[in-house]
Amino acid sequence: MSVHKHAGQKASPSDLENIPLVVSHYYLFQPDVKEIAQRVKFGTSGHRGNASNLSFNEHHIIAICQAIAEYRHQEGIDGPLFLGKDTHALSEPAFATALSVLIANNVPVIVQEDLGFTPTPVISRLIVDYNNSNAANADGIIITPSHNPPADGGIKYNPPHGGPAEGEITALIERRANDIIQRGLLDAKQSSYQHALTSPLLRKQDFIGFYVAELSKVINLKAISEAGVTIGADPMGGSGIHYWPAIAEHYHLALSVVNENVDPSFSFMTLDKDGKIRMDCSSPYAMASLIELKDSFDIAVGNDADFDRHGIVTKTGGLMNPNHFLAVAIHYLMTHRSWPEDCKIGKTLVSSSMIDRVAASLNKPLAEVPVGFKWFVEGLHSGEYAFGGEESAGATFLALDGSCWTTDKDGFVMALLAAEILAVTGKDPQQYYNELAQSLGEPCYKRNEAVASYEQKQVFSAIDINEIEEKTLADEPIKEKMTHAPANGAAIGGIKITAENGWFAARPSGTEDIYKIYAESFISEAHLDLIIHEAQHIVNKLFTKNKA
Template identity: 30%
Template sequence: MIKFGTDGWRAIMADEFTFSGVRKVAAAIACHVNAHGGAQRGIVVGYDTRFLSDRFADAATTVLMSKGIRVLRTVRDTPTPVVAYAVRDTGAFGAIMITASHNPPEYNGIKFIPEYAGPASPEITAEIEGFLSDVEDAGVDCACDGTKARKEAPAAIGTPNSDLQPETFDPAGPYLKHMQTLIDTAAIARAGIPLFYDAMYATGRGYLEALLSNANLTALHTNRDPLFGGGMPEPKEEFLSELIARVVEAKGFGMATDGDADRFGIIDTNGAYITPNQLITLLLYYLVEYRGFKGAVARTVATTHLIDRIAALYDLPVRETPVGFKYIGECMRKEQVIIGGEESGGLSILGHLPEKDGILACALAAEMRTIVGKPLTTILEDLAQKVGPVYSRRIDLHLDNVRKNALIERIKTAPPANPAGLTVLDVKTIDGVKLILSRNSWVLMRPSGTEPLVRIYIESETPELLENLIQTMKDFAAK
């Protein structure tokens, strides 16, 4: 059973993720394209560096063209944000991206990026899922009538055509030209700070090197390796040991992107890993204080409230969304948002896409390091002097679905009255259950939508209070 959501469909190759499955998903997307008259505008098809990703892209391309849909095919593996920008730049109806992002090497995936160049909305994914159900019933060769896919239905808009050929193009140039309008690359080059970029053997390779070609930049792990060097293509501290060592040795600055370059990892001059929560906060401060950005701020319900404190300094409104960048992107499409981000490592800024972009995050972090002239850890200390310190942690509880659902129901109906001796000031339920507590503290408990996990996010003003809250929530979950 193929489950198609905002991030499309991901599964283990040769187990669930197969060429047959990719063709079915591509056929369902083709039905969506034709139902909305998008065949002539076309679909961009991109892919990452994973095993067989280019072949899966071939399979998707063939299906789209068989449905009469124009295909713009990237010349090489391409980051998700670059594919998204190509949708905007070419005026395409959308894109298919073959990627499993930061998942282990044995996974692959296929996702759809709509014409607004951001994550697919729940309405779009629901429509594609409906078509997918019909395709699974009627076969990949079925036609589309705009509401259902049936063998007997006439094709809508796109005329089946075996003579169509993909239009190969390189999306790097337009994307990098756009990035030059967002990043002060000249200032970064003048500073001469030793910069290190870990491509993690993935598809981000070549982009930061080109964008910062005049800077003192050294790139690591830039060869294509479907096994990602035997590790994970996820820019977390535990997977960036070589990058950290190089940064510390040179007293430089480190950057990394994940499997499809939509997430980021940042290493400060002293080798400290800068968490996504910290970087989003830092960039908000930088964009307002140094670049004069104005507008709202968007963060997910699981993301640090340190953002709110910085926003309050400048009298900026904060939009809190459910978890998932699709909701951040929706905010960015509706109003002027300075920065939108999530604690899992995604962000975008005003003037860019409503899609998370790790390349942008890395380059902007390097610009901030250059312009402010201080290590990021020092800037964080300065901000803590202004708004107070914040300590955050996430805990994953591995529970079967029965226990997972029971725990979430229990915190909804009978949450802890005074966790760690704190007063419950408010309860929010936009995604899971979030307890707003006294002493600048909060706790969020929410179920994973894809794994047998309950995630607990905890934030407080002292390390001791954080540990007390962690123990309180573990005890609550164990009852």
């Protein structure tokens, strides 16, 4: 994909969405689930869509929340449901819809005390803490499309383990929700929003105070404070906007919020690689404004709209490659935490093999899973996994005492970990990575995207590994071909092919008409380009062979 001519530049008025129109379409447009694109469809992180395209409308949220209420009843989940939302324009009306359906179904709901914004990791921590202390099972819903453009909406369900719902659960919710829409919402219960707000089933809680106080259980905040590490935090208009000042005050941190804007059009953003507004904290184009401030702080951090992702900016290297920071975080944690010797390092199969080399150097077990944070949940919840992370800049890890912190990605703790690393070691994360690369090798990593039809995307889920006849990858013998992840045997929804010094993985997007090729080389950029070229050739052969 070529870089848009305005990438990295401040959004102009012509780039902004008509927010009143977007919200109107949420209420006025009604989906037809006979159309594939208009159905409820849970990807790796919930259902996402666009009201104008009839993929995220009031009917979707009514049906999804009704399906969740029914699932809770069937499973005997009788604790409260923590309900949160981010700052996207459609999150506000979807929050109101969700609350009205949940209350009508006699679901006890807990929300932020001022009905304000709540980050995804906060909901996860609330669920984990509540269920550690109570017999009843709590769960949660977060209204967010994560880093997606301003016109998009999204909704995620986190069952009592606190993390993203497993595929079996989302499949049930998905099927039931589409059935409810197909039946004209006849099976859905819904009270008025006004009634829901005054219902005794609704409780309000200070989520900010709770989460801020809990942070000392997972991060060495005293070290950050005593070292005087200066931190520049850009909430990027997201749901953690009121959390950073509270964290700074509570722990006496030299932390400044560099962008206090909250605007559903996200007009303050710089444009992403494709010229769209996207709150992607791993993108140098979307993070251009913060990168400009790198010399003003020891560490600068950015987060996406629901704060489950992190971007780390250092004086010595600018915006860190997400894979590089994952490797640094893992090495630091494994050498600075008193966790069980046999705890595992979790990574997705499209994350850098630098993580494999770090794990091997520390003699730590590695667990490689398919794309999607849900695959880490069980291990994080039990303490079997010390760390779970994915290449798209999302991760979490155990509390200081080795107990479960969150079972969802936590952008706050990853950002604060960068400051802890500097405070404790005297090296910023980029300097730390440079030392790792010097001893373990320097990889080149790239992700490419290509257009794929619905039929072509279906080919990936039915690949027979024996169809791939190639014996070499970029002039090296192929060591492994896989369609299932080593850690759990789960289907990866595509293929991964590995050689001694390089690999690629190809899989379809769950939300867009594209497929993605992830590739890495420990030899050179030219070697990486050859891997990608051969990967595209292999995928095209599969498309042709399967007549997609």
